[in-house]
Amino acid sequence: MATGRNHRPATRSRGIPEATVARLPLYLRALTALSERSVPTVSSEELAAAAGVNSAKLRKDFSYLGSYGTRGVGYDVEYLVYQISRELGLTQDWPVVIVGIGNLGAALANYGGFASRGFRVAALIDADPSMTGKQVAGMGVSHVDDLEEIIQVNGVSIGVITTPGGAAQQVCDRLVAAGVTSILNFAPTVLTVPEGVDVRKVDLSIELQILAFHEQRKAADELAGNGARVPTAARRRAARADEGPEGDIPAVMPA
């Protein structure tokens, strides 16, 4: 998620559960790393460890794609790379546009992970006339007036929104009207789209808030005497202030 989903109801797409689809790119990355090291085969146990998931879950996930493994042996790395790529639609070229070329938009334009996965940045679009024509990531910035033409000429079906929150819905409407049917939204706004359009939302502030919740809970656990498994710098600092220069691991802390 990325995070905060604004996704269609979790219907199985072609019989593959949404949760499985979300893990396929993880497997693909681990497999690509193995492929680069010329590892010929891998077991579900090894691959699961590399991808950071449970091996039973991995085997279950793969079972939705077909029977691509060999009992007693494992999976052929190259073959699996191909099958997962095909399943994800990465064997074709996906032109994308990035709308909103601020810091984040520029960061995405420079991000190497797109090109290597079948995504091609077809255009960078911004509403600020003073940006028009400027070079970002070796590409000229287009004005938002030309949005519709760019979408249509390039056959773009995926749009990335990195505008300020206030502009996001309007940009989204124009993208959708021009024919975009998948949107990756970095703006802190809930987008409204017609049925049939997919939106995924990446929200940096939300991710931090979720971490803060758990961080707070850890502190509360410790106060309750459950003993933190890892002493935080914050708590160690508090302890030093509390017990003098040697007090590195306190038993209990003041609120």
Add this chain to the structure above:
Amino acid sequence: MATGRNHRPATRSRGIPEATVARLPLYLRALTALSERSVPTVSSEELAAAAGVNSAKLRKDFSYLGSYGTRGVGYDVEYLVYQISRELGLTQDWPVVIVGIGNLGAALANYGGFASRGFRVAALIDADPSMTGKQVAGMGVSHVDDLEEIIQVNGVSIGVITTPGGAAQQVCDRLVAAGVTSILNFAPTVLTVPEGVDVRKVDLSIELQILAFHEQRKAADELAGNGARVPTAARRRAARADEGPEGDIPAVMPA
């Protein structure tokens, strides 16, 4: 969200389900917008619409926090803002460090959504000596040699990793050893951390891959004669090429 979880087993934290925690920031944002418009109360139906969720789900989520609504009336906006903020731990100050001041790190440093939610960027850290001392988002960049001291002096418990993939695990290890217990990882790497440390992962490429999967499925659906609900620019372009300048909505498309 943010996506690809590398999170502790979904134990309920203080009895609040993980899925609910992930939605609290969404509600908080919608409530903050209402608060700014001086709206005094809101019903579950209205708030759910603003947050983009089902109202039954919202009421269920709130029921884990307590009974903060009034039957027949709705929820007091200000009171709910306070309760959710408190639950998320946002009533306290969270110093964070950002490690890796490339395009993305700089974008995050400039991102306004942090400060408004109780997060404070305590330091920007980079391994490149030529970056040291440079100003980014009005703040001097520190060298990674000083990472441990910065963490400890500032009592940082949350770290954001925006380094290249190859450096991420090493940075993560140093952050954890210095006392950081929550990590937001933007590097395309699965991080290994000790128990008690939370990692959330934001992966731009994975989000796009998930969109590509659905995009591909839409095209397959249409080929199967199910009729797309929204004609994409890509398919319209193909149609124009196929049927001449007037052919805007094709019946069936070639593969």
Add this chain to the structure above:
DNA sequence: TAGATTGTTAATCGATTAACAATC
């Protein structure tokens, strides 16, 4: 009181996981 809306129940659905038969 009548109308509105919450908080909760219970049914349903989807995801995870251990275990193991199948089979290389």
Add this chain to the structure above:
DNA sequence: TAGATTGTTAATCGATTAACAATC
């Protein structure tokens, strides 16, 4: 054949949702 590992089953768990009694 013996050992290894997949693919699948079935149990369990967590999340979603409609419905409605409680109650303002």
